[in-house]
Amino acid sequence: MASSSHRRRRRPDPNFEWRPVRGPLLAVAAVAAVALVVTLVVAFRPGDASGAAQDRAVSASSSSSVSSSEAEASAAARETASAKPSSASPKPTATARTTPTASASPATTPTRRAAAGSARTPSTTTAPAAGRIHPGASYQGVATSYDAGNGNGACSYGPTSDVMTAAMNTADYETAKACGAYVSVRAASGTAITVRITNECPAPCAVGQLDLSQQAFAKLAPLSAGRIAITWSLLSPATSDTVSIRYKTGSTQYWCGIQAIGHRNPLARLEVRTGGGWLALTRTGYNYFLSEKGTGCGGEIRLTDIYGEQLTVPALPVRPDTIQGTGVQFARH
Incomplete structure (x- = not known):
């Protein structure tokens, strides 16, 4: 049986008034005593099926009453718990964001390659790389x-x-x-x-x-x-010339300066191939791109003009102060 603390208490009727009762109370007590004696006699009579059935009915009724009380108390406890404010500060719920996974793609657009000395088709980027002088x-x-x-x-x-x-x-x-x-x-x-x-x-x-x-x-x-x-x-004139590459005097595999000659359009960037991708070299005021630590010296070279067009030149040997042809040229604009 559930403890009394779990049961709902009935509110007292504010209009109820207690009055002392004497005569009727004694009569009711006498009747109750007689009824109790009769019930005990009937209950202890052997073979009384109706008495047993009555006992079972009373027991079932009592059990049902207890179950109902326990369910009612449980509901009351849930209501109390939900109504009780929490002392902890509310925290925002973090919503997981799902980022779509894209297929891996190279960092740069590949350029068709051809043998040295033959024309090749360049890849073109959309954004121009012009500086102060704009086409x-x-x-x-x-x-x-x-x-x-x-x-x-x-x-x-x-x-x-x-x-x-x-x-x-x-x-x-x-x-x-x-x-x-x-x-x-x-x-x-x-x-x-x-x-x-x-x-x-x-x-x-x-x-x-x-x-x-x-x-x-x-x-x-x-x-x-x-x-x-x-x-x-x-x-961006018509020309029959193609781009050439020249390594600066003193260039080796440990330090080199690279220059592009004969390009139709102004050159915006010169990069060399490394194990981690393309590395842009720093341009000097005397128009050579320097690789201070020799990175990429003698390897592939990628040229980008101010229109964003790119040309890839196959690896050329480091031959200082020697003009080496590539067979490639930027498109006319």
């Missing part, structure tokens, strides 16, 4: 002239017979990023020429200024003019 943009500035001598300059391309060259102001030169760029230069008269950037024009050259070879300047105005107003823009 399709027109820039205003002034043109001056200088004696280009044998055609060599800060871009370290070496002597050349091409006299249609120019030096780019330091800001737009952008640590040799303008090296090798083809630029269309137009004078106020409407005359236009195409020059290739092979040198840097330091201060006092201003942003937008081009220092043309004397031969190139003379096609726009007399040398005596000194300075003329111009507009210029980047070109």
